[in-house]
Amino acid sequence: MASRPPFETHFSSILETPFRDQLQKGGVFQVVNHGIHKEVFEMMFCEDKKLFDRSFNEKVREKFSDLSKNCYRWGNPNATSPAQYSFSEAFHITLAEISSYSNDGNNFRTTIAMYVQEIARVAQMICEILGNQVNVNSKYFENIYALQNSFLRLNKYHPCVFGSQMFGLVPHTDTSFITILSQDQIGGLELKKNGQWIGVKPYSEALTVNIGDMFQALSNGVYQSVRHRVIPPANVERFSIAFFVCPYHETEIEFSFREYKEQSERDVKETGDKVGLSRFLI
Ligand SMILES: O=C(O)CCC(=O)C(=O)O
Numbered sequence: 001m002a003s004r005p006p007f008e009t010h011f012s013s014i015l016e017t018p019f020r021d022q023l024q025k026g027g028v029f030q031v032v033n034h035g036i037h038k039e040v041f042e043m044m045f046c047e048d049k050k051l052f053d054r055s056f057n058e059k060v061r062e063k064f065s066d067l068s069k070n071c072y073r074w075g076n077p078n079a080t081s082p083a084q085y086s087f088s089e090a091f092h093i094t095l096a097e098i099s100s101y102s103n104d105g106n107n108f109r110t111t112i113a114m115y116v117q118e119i120a121r122v123a124q125m126i127c128e129i130l131g132n133q134v135n136v137n138s139k140y141f142e143n144i145y146a147l148q149n150s151f152l153r154l155n156k157y158h159p160c161v162f163g164s165q166m167f168g169l170v171p172h173t174d175t176s177f178i179t180i181l182s183q184d185q186i187g188g189l190e191l192k193k194n195g196q197w198i199g200v201k202p203y204s205e206a207l208t209v210n211i212g213d214m215f216q217a218l219s220n221g222v223y224q225s226v227r228h229r230v231i232p233p234a235n236v237e238r239f240s241i242a243f244f245v246c247p248y249h250e251t252e253i254e255f256s257f258r259e260y261k262e263q264s265e266r267d268v269k270e271t272g273d274k275v276g277l278s279r280f281l282i
């Protein structure tokens with residue numbers, strides 16, 4: 001593979017107004033010239049597709065050859081109505097798992113480890129820049145690659161046989177510090193801004209970044225996590241890969257990340273929705 005393209009080091013200057021104002025209202029931005037080689041994305045999406053191409057039985061099987069148990073889901077098992085159902089399938093793979101992969105020549109594992117190393121490097125830079133702007137202690141992002149709760153979510157969206165009655169992914173905010181998304185060119189991601197849903201246009205090789213609940217809490221509400229959803233594609237499949245940068249479970253923000261995650265999971269089970277940060281504010 002050719003050497004890494006140069007990273008645009010003046011990235012931080014664009015974080016000044018009015019860009020920063022946008023983030024404060026809950027925003028998503030796209031990063032180009034991030035230094036990740038095109039081939040890394042091509043290889044990752046190729047392995048991603050092969051994984052989803054396995055039979056349903058294989059994917060739900062208890063002991064899946066490359067991955068740990070229970071990392072696969074189809075739809076939303078807690079949904080109590082079609083409006084709460086996500087018409088998509090996904091694999092969750094934590095950094096803890098990825099960093100334990102041995103270099104045994106397995107294509108899937110080598111590719112995923114390489115991808116995560118690259119994406120963590122970009123995530124580190126973005127978190128530090130965003131954190132500096134709002135005086136967040138850089139200790140939270142000292143070594144993102146060591147944050148074992150961070151995870152990749154591989155998403156596959158299918159053309160929805162129920163028309164527009166169902167979401168590809170139901171409206172939600174991410175629990176992470178930030179989320180970095182690679183997506184193909186199909187589109188379907190939307191975010192809520194001023195009460196309206198707005199489509200996020202995919203750009204080739206751009207990374208889409210959004211603020212999650214934990215950065216909203218860390219920045220004391222200066223940055224806002226953004227509510228987003230995915231509309232299922234009309235007649236093709238869509239793939240995306242999200243990297244969620246998450247703190248250690250015991251990290252104290254004003255609550256611990258574990259408390260936040262467990263409460264969110266209980267809320268989703270009981271109400272079909274994640275109540276979110278508002279529950280933790282005094
Ligand atoms: O697939 C997308 O565009 C968004 C994925 C997403 O929001 C998520 O995985 O949390």
Ligand SMILES: [Fe+2]
Nearest residue numbers: 172173174228
């Ligand atoms: Fe999300």
